[in-house]
Amino acid sequence: MRESLDTLRNEFLDRIGDGASEQEVERLRVEFLGRKGKLTLMFRGLKEVSPEERPGLGEALNDLRRFVEEKLESRLRELRQREKERSLKAETVDITLPGSRWERGRVHPLTLVMDEITDVFLAMGFEIARGPDIEDDYHNFEALNMPPDHPARDMQDTLFVSEARLLRTHTSPVQIRVMETRKPPLQVIAPGAVYRHDDDATHSPMFHQVEGFMVDSQIAFSDLKGVLTHFLRQIFRPETGVRFRPSFFPFTEPSAEIDIQCLLCDGKGMTQERQACRVCKGTGWLEILGAGMIDPEVFRFVGYDPDRVSGFAFGMGVERIAMLKYGIEDIRLFFQNDLRFLRQFA
Amino acid sequence: MNFTLSWLREFVDFKRSAQELAQTLTMAGLEVESLLALPSRQEKHEDWVMAVAVTPNRGDCLGILGLAREVAALTGGHVRLPPVLPHAKGSGIDRLVDVEILSPDLCPRYSARMVLGVHVAAAPDWMKTRLEACGIRSINNVVDVTNYVMLETGQPLHAFDADRLATKRIVVREAGAIEKLTTLDGVERELAPGDLLICDGATPIALAGVMGGSESEVQWDTHGVLLESAHFHPACVRRAAKRLAIHSEASHRFERGVDPEGTLYALDRAAFLLVEVAGAAPVEGVVDRYPRRAKPASIVLREKKVSALLGVDLPRRETERILKALGMKVRGRSKAAVRVVPPSYRRDLAREADLIEEVARLYGYEKIPSTLPLVRPAGGGLDRRLPRERKLRAFLLGEGLTEMINLPFTSAEMNQRFRGLWGGERRPVAILNPLAQDKAELRLSLIPGLLENLRTNLAHKARSFHGFDFAKVFALDARGAAAEKQQLAGLFYGPRERTGLRSKDGTPPTFLEVKGIIEGIFEVLGIGPEPACSKSDIGAFLHPANAAVVRLGDRDVGYLGEIHPDFCEASGLEPFVVFELDFEGLAEYAPRQLTARPLPRFPCVERDLAVVVDDAFPAERIVRWIKGLNHALIEDVEVFDQYRGSPIPEGKKSLAYTISYRADDRTLTDSEVNQLHQQLAARIGGLFGAQLRM
């Protein structure tokens, strides 16, 4: 009988093998452990075994039954696990389909650039001031040392809303309005919309400027250079070349025009194909800021004593900076508000 | 100002190449805008045309002589003057012409010479080439000489045909009430009082400093020429040129200031050239009326001020070297200052600041160091609006709205239809000189701009468009005073999009969803009173029912609603919702002071209440009434459902509310809550004629 136990064990192992399916496992369970199963029958056959042999054989039989039961169970677990894995694999999503979320709105690129500019100056301790878009001649021109019939007024073609009032042609009047009501020290920026009678690929009748100024007892031209160089290197690249050259504005003296090295050709003035760079027109430089020491005449208009205070002022076009930063060639794109354009900005 | 380098070399020697010179001039404030090689017949002498952007303060650089002075100052060279035919002493000219200035303030100086026997013909090629390279069209040798000398000296000249002058008496006077002059361009101009005229006796023959008249113009049969070289008041020339929209080479220069001491040199140079190129015979003598000789400025320059303003210590030697190089005379020295007299051609130098600029300019901006100033805390405080604006934008972006920036110009028609939040009294602001007739007014509302954006994007096959505009609107009050305010408007067209598979898109936002966004805006801004919607007439462009005014306390601060179906039908659009809020009005509400509440210690018991009411009954009334009780045990109440249809009778609706009960000091018992809830339900039934559904 011991021999037949071994035979049965071998038969069971053979049958359960590697490839047995769930049905086969069930069938084996019936065949070995069922009411008429081979092991069951052998348990019954114990009666015929001599009493001396019975305990040893009984134990061996029990061992075999446990072994078969465990084997069947583990095979079943294994099969179910495999089945689960198979079905999980079958039901997975197409992971190459696009992800899905609500479409975000986009901030306008001009706001993006305006915020960047503002943040650099806020971090330097400047504050923000605002002024009206509809200005009077006094704040827009006269107090900025542009009396009537001054040829500098030609530089700014004005849109009028009445004989005495106009749409501000620059944000500089805010300078006057702040100085009229406050005393130095002042470090202020004034962002906002400005208007000109002008409409083409590089000029829009409305555009945006950030005006800034700093007035205290000992502000020098060298400070203007330091503050604006720092600003430009924050907005563009830390290694951006910056150049200050003399210019003219009626409300500053000395006046400066500030250029940065061309962003497209890195200041070389030509492309890799040895063509003149179209962005800087071959000069290697891009005009980016107007600035200067506030003219003593302006101080007199606001009641400051030019012998006791000095200061600098500057102004920049937000559209121009955005166009250079993002390589935009037509200013009108900003105001067409085509989602295909706006969605390019994060 | 365009000029050729070969011409410049006649006035000053310099060793630099064209490119180097361009760089030098640009860095000295005379920005070279272009530099073009000139095709030349003799190959070894390459010539260049240089275009310099002359700033309005530098009238002296509108002539090659002035540029040569700059080059000399910058490179250490010397200026030389081209040959002239000096006006021989004599009274020949006095027998032929007399000059009388009746308005000496507007015409401080008037000089004239005369030549006879000119042969009017084409100018020689060398002259023509130069003029054309500098952008001036060749006319004939006489006119060309006047232009040539103007380019050289910056002094505009005018040539009259002496034989066409009837009286031989030149009178400079202001125009009377009704006078006319046909200018060289053949246009008959109406003159205005204040215009300065050059007259032949009583008859106007030229508009001073702007343009000559066609009557006295040099023609092919001209023999005698009267050359005018005068000085006119800049503002007077500018007013006339501006009014008549004439921008001439002469007016451009007079407006920017011409050297009053340069009139005679220009005449003598022109006489020299007329003899050379037109075979002219000069008449001896010169007429030179100079009733208002300008006193030369005398300016004190303090050494300390130079270093304080520039942030660099300049030795006095360096400062004086620069001033002298620019033609200034040092007239006195003290320990701390010098007294300086600028040359007559630098009319822009009148003050100490002007001299400091000149010192900085020639010293070189690049040599001035960069320093960072000490920033002292300002008294103004931080801008309160900026953080609010940024929060607002971030919220709207999160809700899927994209920011639009529109021009503020619109048509009168749009302003009639979309009046925004201005009351009935306000009128639109009109532009006196608009860019186009349909852009002749400033917007009252941001909606027309958003509608335009919608159209643009639908034309490009956008599936939907959710945009906002955050900008100013403008109006005039009854007295004509202009007002402007920052406003926020939004437009929701089509479903809110999702990225990925299109089937995941949402549905077009409804009135209530947009109302939710407006509530979100108030929440983000932390505005104290809660906004309420009420029915009011906003405008015919909105749906008669699905629209409301947003009220804050007793003020209207905005509106929202569906666009009127008629408008959508006419434009082939699906229904959509817009809103507009007065941000300026909201900004007046200080943000609510936040105080955190501790978490409740005892549980909350919720009970629902369903009532059947008339269809038109506003759900909010019951909420307000319950909140108005300020009952110690009622924590909150909210509407959670609205239902119409069977078994609710026609014309009625069912509203469901959840009421939260809680006590601060104990756990409420069921019976306590039930009793309270039943009492409340009974009162609501009675007060609002509502039938309770259990």
Ligand SMILES: [Zn+2]
């Ligand atoms: Zn470049």
